[in-house]
Amino acid sequence: MMSNPVLEVQEICKIFPGVVANEDVSLSLNSGEILALLGENGAGKSTLMNIIYGLYQPSSGEILVRGKSSKMRSPRDAIGLGIGMVHQHFQLVPVMTVVENVMLGSEMLRHGFLDREQVSQRILDLSRDYQLEVEPSTLVEDLPVGIRQRVEILKALYRDAEILILDEPTAVLTPQEIEGLFEVMDLLRRQGKSIIFITHKLKEVLRIADRIAVLRQGKLVGEVTPSEASEPRLAAMMVGREVMLQVDKKEAEPGDSILEVKGLEARNDLDEICLSEVDLKVNAGEIVGVAGVQGNGQTELVEVLTGLRPLKNGILRIGGHDLSGATPREITDRGKICHVPEDRHSYGMVDNYSVADNLVLNSYYRSPFAKGMTIQRESIDTNAETLVKKFDVRTPSVQTPGASLSGGNQQKMVIARELSRPIQLMIAAQPTRGIDVGSIEFIHQQIVAKRDEGIAVLLISSELDEIMALSDRIVVMYRGSIIGEVLNKETTRQELGLLMAGVKSDSENIHHSAP
């Protein structure tokens, strides 16, 4: 391909107080190509893109757009130079319509008033040209996630973006939606747009990119083409050492039924039914994965199982005890469960508490950590020292506030606490969200080890790879119900993808053979 860079970043450095987020990063993007930017969470991908889009100012370095040195003081400058960005967390106003969202900041006016007709015509034209079908007058809050992403892309195209930055666009999509997105990206490329595609998923990079740049700890560690790359090689570049992509585990030996849920029904915060007719069974010594696109009731299911959300109907039985309607503490104590919550900052830890205190949040009221009304400092600290070592929590001391640990170490801290009591059921929701590969490996090993000890594990994850790597049995949630159940060794990504999209396949009946 003729080298014809539309965008070059030269020796970009970005220093946040105490952290070097980008160090001497130089990259170039050619016209009509898809450049994948690969890296772990915290490798500095988003920082770099935010610098290009004018949201951050670089500490040093230069950005050239079409050969011209350009300073991005705000997104306005970047938009003016034809740069559009689809953010990882959609930047859409839920209570506004698609039209309003698309034109926000670049409004079309007629006699001084907003010209909704003209904008929606433009949206319809663009959606025809790029196969991004959307109804302009719907409220964004009524749109499913996949369509919201289209709106984000349309926003950039409406602003005549020639350079598109897609920040982790596949994180919220089903496998089928990801295929659809790739088709759109391909179409955009053929129409001469240049795309920077940020991700940490290796398969996707190899599938769509023309070139791959890998970032590690803020530095560019290499550039390769898909033809000369392979998954293990990319993983090694990302992490800096050889990585086990597969989790080593033997065949499960399911025992007695531990968790039993029948006809579960619950309502969400808006008092709408969010779970209905959920039947679920998890046996000792097996990992049951709950797959599904985010927001299909997984969060609420975990909340009901742990007593955080009232169940309206149905039976919840753990280890033979009927715990329907029990409080969280009754469930943890009598049901002997542990809970690794999906949002560790809101539910898993107290940010300002020390590591030691965070490690007794589930047991501070019991011996040996409490005697009568007083807290026993020494035993809390000793406990912390032991757990920190056992679970490889990297912290300067056990008195360090939990908030100052890295995501991976915070998560290991949470898991250390949860596994430190005798349990028969582990509920792990998004246990590896947003953490480094090293910690992911460790946590996966811990989960499998617990299974092998004969503990029942319910794993909820929106990462299909994680579900498929760990689970013995997989159930798929769709719109608050379990739409299908398959054995991991008998299923495929395609089948799961269809289920996640709400399509019941015929073959599902054959697999429907729960132990």
Add this chain to the structure above:
Amino acid sequence: MSFWSRTARVAVSLVVLMLLMAILVELTPLGENKWMRVFFGVSALNFTLRAAIPLVLGALSGILCERSGIINIGIEGMMLAGAFAGFVAKSSTNDWPLYLSLVFSVIVSLGVGGLMGLLHGMLSIRFRMDQIISGSVIIILAAGLTSYLFDRDAIADGKFTPIPIPLLSEIPVIGPVLFNNPPITYLALLLVLVVHIAIFYTRWGLRTRAVGEHPRAADTEGINVNLMRYFNTMLGGMLAGLAGAYLVLEAVGQFQEGMTAGRGFISLAAMIFGNWTPFGALGAATLFGYTQALQNEFLLAGVTTIPRQFVSMLPYVVTIIAVSGLVGRVRAPAAIGRPYDTEGGR
């Protein structure tokens, strides 16, 4: 998007219904019933409008601030400061031609209200103070300063008088109620329409709503979130100042300590009741104004069967019921009360 939201439709229907009842009472034998006259006479409607105007302006003030994401609990204080400023301006320009002096005083009220808004903006945006606290500061500051600075011997000569609108004011019932009013009343009613159109049909309105709902989204499209918020808070302060001007220069004619008497808070209730829309606020203000009018009408009609104290409670009871009954059904702008930090500290 249809021009009338559901809230606006309900609000406007309420106003139309009251006018229809008044027409029936005034022009048919229905008016022979004493209770009908108490409840729906032209006099009740006139009083309703007079009581509603400061609430409408106060609620519009709240809408402008809160739609951009700044909680404005300080309307009461901004209103009081505006009233006081208008009074000082009026009483020191008594020798000017009446209208010149009055218009000048209104402008001073607007200015001082705007400054109070700016102060609220500075405290909550620049200094990131909790916006409830900042609003309370505004209220206490206004109450203290106006009482300290108030010259009890000062007198304001003259106030705005009704200007009948030719032809329209001749219409029976509707004419005397709607088209024979002093200027700030007309202005306030006009402002309901203007703010409605501005919020839902202009670039400024779109950006204001975006900034109040999802500031990050606005920021990523190159909109200066905090500048929008400053501007709106100041504009909101000016409207509260206008409400104060109304009290001094149109309703009462003089200043009294603490003369806003909780109207700022009832305005807030009207804003919430009206689901942060101008027409909704108009309807809510009309309802609250009506309860105050009833209190007046009962007194005039010599109704003694209901203890006076109960009737006096009416506006506040209705406010409480209205607001508590609506919790969960109205929706405040999502980003309200949260200071916004630009990414990377631009």
